[in-house]
Amino acid sequence: MNDWKMRLASGWNALRFAMRSRLRIRLGRVRLKPAPKAHLYPDAATKRQERELLDAYDFGRWRELLGLTDYQLNLYQLDFLHRLQPELAKRLPRALRIVDVGSRTFYYAPALFRFFRRHYEVESLTGIELDAYRRYRNGFTAYDYAQAYLRELNEPGIVRYEAVDFMKAEAPYNVCTLFLPFVTPDPLLHWGLPIGTFQPARLIEHAYRRLEQPGVLIVTNKGPEEQQSLHRLLREAGIPFADRGPFTSAFYAYDVPRYVTLVVK
Numbered sequence: 001m002n003d004w005k006m007r008l009a010s011g012w013n014a015l016r017f018a019m020r021s022r023l024r025i026r027l028g029r030v031r032l033k034p035a036p037k038a039h040l041y042p043d044a045a046t047k048r049q050e051r052e053l054l055d056a057y058d059f060g061r062w063r064e065l066l067g068l069t070d071y072q073l074n075l076y077q078l079d080f081l082h083r084l085q086p087e088l089a090k091r092l093p094r095a096l097r098i099v100d101v102g103s104r105t106f107y108y109a110p111a112l113f114r115f116f117r118r119h120y121e122v123e124s125l126t127g128i129e130l131d132a133y134r135r136y137r138n139g140f141t142a143y144d145y146a147q148a149y150l151r152e153l154n155e156p157g158i159v160r161y162e163a164v165d166f167m168k169a170e171a172p173y174n175v176c177t178l179f180l181p182f183v184t185p186d187p188l189l190h191w192g193l194p195i196g197t198f199q200p201a202r203l204i205e206h207a208y209r210r211l212e213q214p215g216v217l218i219v220t221n222k223g224p225e226e227q228q229s230l231h232r233l234l235r236e237a238g239i240p241f242a243d244r245g246p247f248t249s250a251f252y253a254y255d256v257p258r259y260v261t262l263v264v265k
């Protein structure tokens with residue numbers, strides 16, 4: 001995007017973001033729409049892997065509750081975390097305070113919760129979203145959707161969703177997930193946020209500062225170029241990291257694979 005296009009997009013986004021953040025309009029109760037899944041994974045190996053994850057993470061109820069894409073994305077997350085677990089197990093204590101930054105609708109909260117509950121004691125799991133009142137085509141906001149997942153999780157006091165700027169969140173944690181944080185300005189502008197909210201270096205430094213020892217930051221980026229941008233930020237901040245490369249899963253095929261970076265404290 002050239003400079004004047006950027007300014008124009010940012011000005012328009014700033015107006016709309018300020019309005020929705022101030023008005024905090026919610027449409028109300030979202031009802032999750034279950035969908036049949038019998039033919040979702042015809043391939044025998046994937047089907048077997050699905051069954052293993054459902055059993056290991058007691059996820060059968062969510063198979064019934066979720067819509068198709070939601071279900072596939074949750075399996076993708078479970079698969080991702082499951083394969084990371086041998087490494088996490090060496091780094092993390094038994095009891096965890098977990099924060100997810102930029103949770104959007106928190107559609108993957110079921111996978112996050114079931115994964116961590118299976119291997120650790122979950123003291124808290126908090127989804128943090130700056131733009132929780134962003135509205136979807138059907139009128140519901142990200143906040144409305146998040147409440148639907150939280151209701152079904154039914155872990156009040158443990159699983160929360162906070163409509164705040166992560167940079168203002170001060171509570172410490174020992175796991176922080178950042179799935180697709182904005183590390184370049186164009187995606188943020190396309191998303192509908194003003195350029196003033198683009199502060200990737202501050203965000204990463206804040207995440208690291210609030211991370212307790214022992215603790216792990218789990219970051220995914222869309223494609224190798226975005227991951228390189230993240231690595232530049234980490235190097236500039238003097239934060240050591242490990243590149244875990246691309247992650248792909250049989251449960252969901254993104255157009256661009258997610259690249260994984262771990263920061264261990």
Ligand SMILES: C[S@@+](CC[C@H](N)C(=O)[O-])C[C@H]1O[C@@H](n2cnc3c(N)ncnc32)[C@H](O)[C@@H]1O
Nearest residue numbers: 101102103104128129130131165166167179180
């Ligand atoms: C590309 S989206 C990723 C959403 C989600 N993690 C996923 O994987 O689908 C980035 C999200 O980060 C949120 N965000 C950006 N800056 C933030 C901040 N300072 N605090 C909390 N959320 C933020 C955006 O509003 C957006 O929902």
